[in-house]
Amino acid sequence: MLYAILCYHDENVTSNWSAEHDAAVIARLKKVHGKWADQFKPIARLMPSSSATTLRKSDGMVLDGPYAETKEQLLGFYIVDIRDLDQGLQIARDLTEANPGGVYELRPIMGYYPDGAAAAHDTDP
Amino acid sequence: MTRTPDPSWIEARLTGARPQVVAALLRYFRDLDLAEEAFQEACLRALKNWPEKGPPRDAAAWLIMVGRNAALDYVRRQRRLTQLPPDDAAFEGAADQPDMAERLDAADYRDDILRLLFVCCHPDLPGTQQIALALRIVSGLPVSRIAAAFLIKEKAMEQRITRAKARIANADIPFDTPGPAERAERLATVTAMVYLVFNEGYTDANPASERASLCDEAIRLARLLLRMFPAEPELIGLLALMLIQHSRQNARFDKDGAPILLEDQDRKQWSRRMIAEALVMIDKAMLHHRPGPYQIQAAIAAIHARASRPEDTDWAEVEALYRALEHHVPSPVITLNRAVAVSKLHGAQAALDVIEPLAAPLDGYFYFHGVRGTFLRDLARNDEASDAFGRAIALANTPAEAGHIRQLLDGL
Known part of the structure; x- marks a missing residue:
């Protein structure tokens, strides 16, 4: 059976990690990824929440930042390969027509590893 | 657990x-x-x-x-x-x-933190003291690190911070909840200070130095502000601008610490991760249709970041954006930058025509004479080019700058 493990943490803390601390965490995670390599499907590390844009489906309002209300629950997500934010919003508006109500949060992915654990490391210099 | x-x-x-x-x-x-x-x-x-x-x-x-x-x-x-x-x-x-x-309540935090940063920007304090104070009080950097970043002794920095604090202790600190106009004004002041912090670090050739780490601190401060003011296009623009500039950190200097020009940098050394985030932020800022100097500078930087080779640069777009920037903040230095784009688009003579009126205001400016010299060289007016390069060398701020111009002079 397929499960999504959603990762939450306080950005005030994670954005204050030093490069060394970040690297140490990644190294520890890689070990775990390796241990469960058969279980890990695509892995995605998201950009900071400040890079998020939220589309309110009821009135089509585009809002800066992540979706912060707690009244709604996370029901699913799409991973899309798009040209830019405009195209992402177009897709979200099309989805809204098919399925009104609630919101879509568009959040860029910083690292995406479709092959899961085997490829989950950062190649940025 | x-x-x-x-x-x-x-x-x-x-x-x-x-x-x-x-x-x-x-x-x-x-x-x-x-x-x-x-x-x-x-x-x-x-x-x-x-x-x-x-x-x-x-x-x-x-x-x-x-x-x-x-x-x-x-x-x-x-x-x-x-x-x-x-x-x-x-x-x-x-x-x-x-x-x-x-x-x-979260809404209070927002004005609290803005106030804390704003206090550090007191107009009685010179820019360097504002930066030192913000790094000490807001970022919580130890005095020893701030002193190392400013290349002075710890004790001297300690005194500088104490003096700055004494100065603002007697000043009126605004404790009332700000109105929208006042909040916007404070945010603009604080945004400018964050960019000052960044620029202080940007000049250092060694990416591992304390001074260079100020770039990271500035980006951290911008993120902090953005979490509280997510819909401010200029703040979004500033983060994007700093991310793109910082993405070149490992490519901007050679082994001896001499700066490498943008067109000569190894673009594979640029951090794609920072560029990717910056491009997203520019997209977001543009949705607001409220352009400003930081957004425009970020957009110019993004054009360079998008070009995988210097010859792929969209100079027409660069020229148009510098024109827009001149409109927002008229300045001969911006016109000088636009002239470089003009030279790529329409040749050196057209570029020379653009900068001729700048001769008086920029007479004491190193870059003016350096850029003018390259235009003259491209037109094969070697004697005049040689004079311009000579002026530039006399005005150079660092040995590395002088060395770069000397190379151009030798190439005539």
Whole structure:
């Protein structure tokens, strides 16, 4: 059976990690990824929440930042390969027509590893 | 779940909570020194309590309560009054106090932190002191690190910060909740200061130096502000601009610390991760249709970041954006930059025509004579080019700048 493990943490803390601390965490995670390599499907590390844009489906309002209300629950997500934010919003508006109500949060992915654990490391210099 | 978080986790929590906590304590006490001392005291107690009892759910709220009580306790003891109850008892009761619940509201944090940064930008303080103060008070950098970044002795920096604090202690700190216009004004001032912090670090050739780490601090401050003001296009633009400039960190200097021109940089060394985030931020800013200088500069930087080779640069777009930037902030330096784009588009003569009116205002400016020299060289007016390069060398700010022009001179 397929499960999504959603990762939450306080950005005030994670954005204050030093490069060394970040690297140490990644190294520890890689070990775990390796241990469960058969279980890990695509892995995605998201950009900071400040890079998020939220589309309110009821009135089509585009809002800066992540979706912060707690009244709604996370029901699913799409991973899309798009040209830019405009195209992402177009897709979200099309989805809204098919399925009104609630919101879509568009959040860029910083690292995406479709092959899961085997490829989950950062190649940025 | 484990009840004993490792110490580095606690440290990250304390660093992360610092701006919020010091800012709230400043609102209570209206005294920067007392606010800082209260924060220090709260941190000491956190280091003692958290490993035993586990971390609180809201670290910032815990630190504000404990810091406030510790400082009140201290103030009261000074007046020989009774002590307050111990930390945890005081904190448990906090939720019952409507006053406290209101004060810990996120909307308050926003104006608190803005105020804390704004206080550091006091117009009586020169730019370098504003930066030092913000790094000390908001980012919580130790004085030794700030001193190293400014290449002065720790004691001298200590005195500089003390003097800066004394100066703002007597000034009027605005404690009322700001109106929308005032808030926007404060945000603009603070945004400019964050970019000052960045530029202070940007000049250093060694990416591992304390000075260069100021770029990271500036980006951190911008992120902090953005979490509270997510819909400010200029703030979004500034983050994007800094990310793109910082993405070139490993490509901007050669082994000897001499700067490498943009067109000569190894673009594979640019951080794609920072560029990707910057491009997203520019997209977001543009949705607001409220362009400003930071957004336009970010857009110019993005054109270079998008080009995988210098010859792929969209110079027409660069020229148009510099024109827009001139419109927002008329300045001969911006016109000079536009002239470089003009030279790529229409040749050196057209570019020379653009900069001819700048000769008087930019006569003492190194880059003007360097750029003018290259235009003249491209037109094969070698004698004039040689004169221009000579002027540039005389005005160079660093040996590396002079060395670069000397190479051009030798190439004539």
